Amino acid sequence: MNGLGFFLDYSRCIGCQACVQACEECDTHRGRSMIHLETIQRQDSVQTAPQICMHCEDPICAQVCPADAIKKTPDGVVQSSLKPRCIGCSNCVLSCPFGVPKYYAEIDQMMKCDMCYDRTSVGKKPMCATVCPSQALAFTTLEEMQRSRQGHAIQDWTFGQENVRTKVYLWVPEETVRFQIDLVQIQGPSRIQEDRNDVAALLED
Amino acid sequence: MPGKEKTGVLNEDTLHATFWGLVVAVMLSAGIYFGSRRLRDFDPALVSYAGASVFCAFGLAYRYAMWLRRPPTRLYWFRGWQIFLRPSKLAGNLMMFVRLFFQSFVEQRFIDRRSHSRWAAHWLIAWGCILAAMVTFPLSFGWVRFESAPGSQDVYRAFAGGVPVFSFRLDSPIAPLIFNVLDVAAVMVLAGVFLAFRRRARDRGALAVQQFANDLLPLLLLFAVCITGLFLTASAHWFRGLHYGFLSQLHAVTVIFTLLYLPFGKFFHIFQRPAQLGVAFYKQAGQQGPPAVCHRCKKAFATAMHVEDLKSVQRQIGVEYELEGSGHYQDVCPSCRRQTLALAQDMAWRDTRRPGSTR
Ligand code: SF4
Ligand code: SF4
Numbered sequence: 392m393n394g395l396g397f398f399l400d401y402s403r404c405i406g407c408q409a410c411v412q413a414c415e416e417c418d419t420h421r422g423r424s425m426i427h428l429e430t431i432q433r434q435d436s437v438q439t440a441p442q443i444c445m446h447c448e449d450p451i452c453a454q455v456c457p458a459d460a461i462k463k464t465p466d467g468v469v470q471s472s473l474k475p476r477c478i479g480c481s482n483c484v485l486s487c488p489f490g491v492p493k494y495y496a497e498i499d500q501m502m503k504c505d506m507c508y509d510r511t512s513v514g515k516k517p518m519c520a521t522v523c524p525s526q527a528l529a530f531t532t533l534e535e536m537q538r539s540r541q542g543h544a545i546q547d548w549t550f551g552q553e554n555v556r557t558k559v560y561l562w563v564p565e566e567t568v569r570f571q572i573d574l575v576q577i578q579g580p581s582r583i584q585e586d587r588n589d590v591a592a593l594l595e596d
Numbered sequence: 597m598p599g600k601e602k603t604g605v606l607n608e609d610t611l612h613a614t615f616w617g618l619v620v621a622v623m624l625s626a627g628i629y630f631g632s633r634r635l636r637d638f639d640p641a642l643v644s645y646a647g648a649s650v651f652c653a654f655g656l657a658y659r660y661a662m663w664l665r666r667p668p669t670r671l672y673w674f675r676g677w678q679i680f681l682r683p684s685k686l687a688g689n690l691m692m693f694v695r696l697f698f699q700s701f702v703e704q705r706f707i708d709r710r711s712h713s714r715w716a717a718h719w720l721i722a723w724g725c726i727l728a729a730m731v732t733f734p735l736s737f738g739w740v741r742f743e744s745a746p747g748s749q750d751v752y753r754a755f756a757g758g759v760p761v762f763s764f765r766l767d768s769p770i771a772p773l774i775f776n777v778l779d780v781a782a783v784m785v786l787a788g789v790f791l792a793f794r795r796r797a798r799d800r801g802a803l804a805v806q807q808f809a810n811d812l813l814p815l816l817l818l819f820a821v822c823i824t825g826l827f828l829t830a831s832a833h834w835f836r837g838l839h840y841g842f843l844s845q846l847h848a849v850t851v852i853f854t855l856l857y858l859p860f861g862k863f864f865h866i867f868q869r870p871a872q873l874g875v876a877f878y879k880q881a882g883q884q885g886p887p888a889v890c891h892r893c894k895k896a897f898a899t900a901m902h903v904e905d906l907k908s909v910q911r912q913i914g915v916e917y918e919l920e921g922s923g924h925y926q927d928v929c930p931s932c933r934r935q936t937l938a939l940a941q942d943m944a945w946r947d948t949r950r951p952g953s954t955r
Contacts, residue, residue, distance in 0.1 A: 401938035402945060418801035429934045440938030454913050455906065457668040458868060470805065474710070475865035478872040482668055485898055485906055486915070489937065490930030499706045499872065509804030542945075551925045552916040563941060564948040573920045576940040577892055577928055 394532050397506065397520065398544055399443065400562035403527035406430070406439035410519035410528055417518050418509040419471065425493065425504040426519055441528055443519065444469060444491045444504035446558035452483035452492055452503070460501075467558045468508055472501045488550040488572075506559075536562070545570060609665045617658035624653045632738025633758045644848055645736035648855040655859030656867060663868065667912040671905055676874025679881040689877060696873050713795055720788030721818065728781035779829050782822035789819050814862045820850040878902075890929035892936070897929035 406428065414424040427442040450469045453461035460476035461483060463469050472483075472492075479499035483492040492503040507517035511530075520530035529536065533544060544560035547569045561570060628646055632638040638646075664670055680689050699705055704722065708715035734740040734756070745751035745763060752771070753763040764770050773780075792815055796802050806812065824847035831840045857863065882899030890897050907926050910917060917925035928936070 401941045404938075418799075419804055421801065427931075427934055429931065429938065431935050431938055438938070440934065442934045442937070451915055454915065455668050455909055457666065457672045458871065459663065459666065459669075475862060476868060478869070478875050480672060480875045480878070481898070481902070482906060482909075484930060485903065485926070486910070487930070488917075488925065488933065490933035497706075498709045500710075505805075509800055512804060550917060551919045553925075561941065563944050566948060567944050570937075570940065570944075572925070572936060572940060574923050575920075576943070577919070577923075577932070577936050579939060 395516075395530055396533055396536075396544070397443075397446075397517070397559040398529040398531070398536055398562055399441075399445075399559055400527050400529070400540075401440040403525040404428075404439050404441055405525050405527075407524060409522040409524060410441055413518040413522040414504075417507050419505055419507070420502055423493075423495070423502060425471075425502060427490065427493075441519070441523075442489055442491060443517075443528065443559065444506065445489050445555075446506060448556040448558070450487075451553075451555070452487045455482040455486040456480075457482065464508070464512075466512075468506050468511070469503075470508065471503050471505050474500065477501050488548070488553070488555055541565075548572070609662060612665065613658045613661035616661035617654040620657035621650050621654035624650050628737045628739075631757055635738065637741045637755070637758060638738030639736070639741075642736040642738075644852060645732070645855075646738075648852040649733065649736065652855040652858050655856070656864070659859045659864060660867060668909045669871075671909055672871065672874060672878065675905065676871070676878055679877045680874070692877070692880075693873065696876055700872060701870075711795075713791055717788045717791035717795065720784045721792070722788075724781045724784030724788060724822075725818075727784070728778055731777055731781075776829070778825060782825045785818050786822045786826075789815050789822070810862055813857070817850065817854045817857060821847070821854055824850050888927070890932055891923060891927040892932040893929060895929065897931075903927065 408428060411424045411426050411428050414426045415422055417425075425444070429440045429442060431438040431440060446463075446467060446469045448467070450461060450463065453459075453463070453469065456472075456477075457480060458472075458476040458478045460472040460478075461469060462473065477500050479494060479496075479501065481494045481501070483501055483503075484494050492501045494501050507515075507519075511517055516530040517528075520526075520528045523529070536544060540562065542562050542564050545563055545568060546557050546560055548555045548557065548561075549569055549571045551573065563570065628638070628650075629635060664673055679685075680693075682689075704715060704719050707718050740754060740756050742752055742754050745753050750766050751763055752766060754761050764774065796806055796811065796815075802811075824843060827843050828840065828847055831838050831843055879899075882901040886900045887896035888898045888900045888903035889895065903926055907917075907924060910926065919925060925933075
């Protein structure tokens with residue numbers, strides 16, 4: 392993809408829903424949005440975060456699929472389920488470490504973000520990154536990201552003891568080299584009382 | 597990760613699959629031998645079709661056995677049967693099976709909900725092929741044969757396994773239907789193939805993801821089989837057998853190629869797909885049991901049976917979601933996973949702003 396990468400920065404999301412709407416326009420899943428826009432803690436905060444497929448190197452969704460319905464293209468994009476094969480079991484929905492695949496009961500099929508394959512395969516930006524005003528979802532070069540933001544991009548994650556490497560980058564502080572998810576992160580840290588404007592602290596209620 | 601080491605297992609898998617492939621191929625050969633009354637009803641002109649069918653049976657069983665070696669497939673397959681065959685539920689399950697079979701297999705309504713043209717194409721191709729298969733396989737295996745009744749040239753009799761099953765007069769309305777059933781099937785399939793090609797040529801989503809070998813080749817094969825079959829009819833009826841020999845060989849080549857492709861290409865979904873019914877039983881059984889409650893939000897998000905089964909599949913394939921200390925990432929619902937990720941990124945940034953941080 393000519394040096395272009397997909398960068399995700401949850402903290403920039405302003406909850407405008409532009410990505411959700413734009414995603415519905417994608418030709419491979421017209422009318423259905425594959426983006427999850429998560430409202431983090433409805434009562435206390437307006438913080439939202441988008442989740443797209445991270446396009447794992449060795450996708451767990453595909454490993455647990457009994458129908459062998461999830462395939463990766465040679466350029467590393469993990470496709471939506473193959474329609475003739477997917478038997479709608481939801482193994483992928485429950486196993487994806489990022490909570491990405493969606494199960495649609497009416498068609499008995501899983502669908503997921505395919506990085507707008509109709510667009511990215513011909514060198515265009517994905518829909519969501521094209522419209523995202525805060526560039527929480529950015530499809531650009533690493534140099535451009537480094538020029539305009541503090542921090543750096545990582546592709547390595549650990550969930551429990553499972554290491555996952557993704558094609559999509561997460562934007563994090565320089566100190567973070569691997570993104571670790573464990574009990575601490577799931578339960579949240581102890582609340583920091585002194586700063587009521589600290590969104591992260593508020594979210595832990 | 598030990599579970600991901602596949603090299604040693606691969607040979608064992610291949611042996612296992614080859615074994616099942618051979619069992620099924622031998623069974624079909626025996627079926628042909630005995631079903632054609634020790635080849636007395638077997639038409640030697642059709643031997644290449646029968647041979648290709650035996651190879652196809654080997655390939656199908658091989659691939660199916662390979663497929664069942666995948667831990668998630670194996671789990672669903674055995675669980676599905678276990679749940680289906682529970683004696684206390686068998687009657688209800690059979691009723692549900694009939695309903696699901698009608699909806700998913702006969703009507704294929706779930707495809708209609710994706711798009712009408714996709715459904716029309718699939719339904720025509722599927723039923724055209726089933727109709728054709730119901731005629732051609734028994735004929736080429738020598739299980740069914742037709743001959744005129746001893747006393748009258750106007751009456752045709754059909755035999756199955758050497759036993760007369762029915763007879764009909766050549767001037768009866770059913771006669772042209774029986775003689776042309778393959779043409780009817782070919783027209784159905786051609787109409788479906790046309791609709792499918794039309795969709796594939798216009799739909800930008802399909803254009804982006806379709807591949808020649810996977811999506812277009814099967815349609816081309818079906819087209820070739822049908823059109824050469826129809827040429828045979830045309831040659832016999834309208835052109836007094838013009839090029840009949842050549843055309844029948846051409847038709848045989850297309851059919852044999854399709855049979856050889858069947859186990860390895862897109863057509864394999866015909867055999868894979870019934871697992872959808874097993875999943876329906878699995879889901880129903882899960883819902884009758886306790887739900888899985890998310891470790892973080894404490895809400896139900898799946899069935900407990902499903903989550904426990906997934907954990908065991910993950911152990912087998914080497915996915916290690918066990919959390920530091922205690923707990924399991926599989927017990928966190930998808931929504932809480934997404935929230936956790938955003939919060940964890942926030943925490944990482946906040947840590948850099950803590951007193952003492954250099955930023
Ligand atoms: S993020 Fe989830 S859905 Fe996407 S490739 Fe990875 S495991 Fe599959
Ligand atoms: S829902 Fe479909 S794609 Fe997902 S694991 Fe089940 S069969 Fe595979």
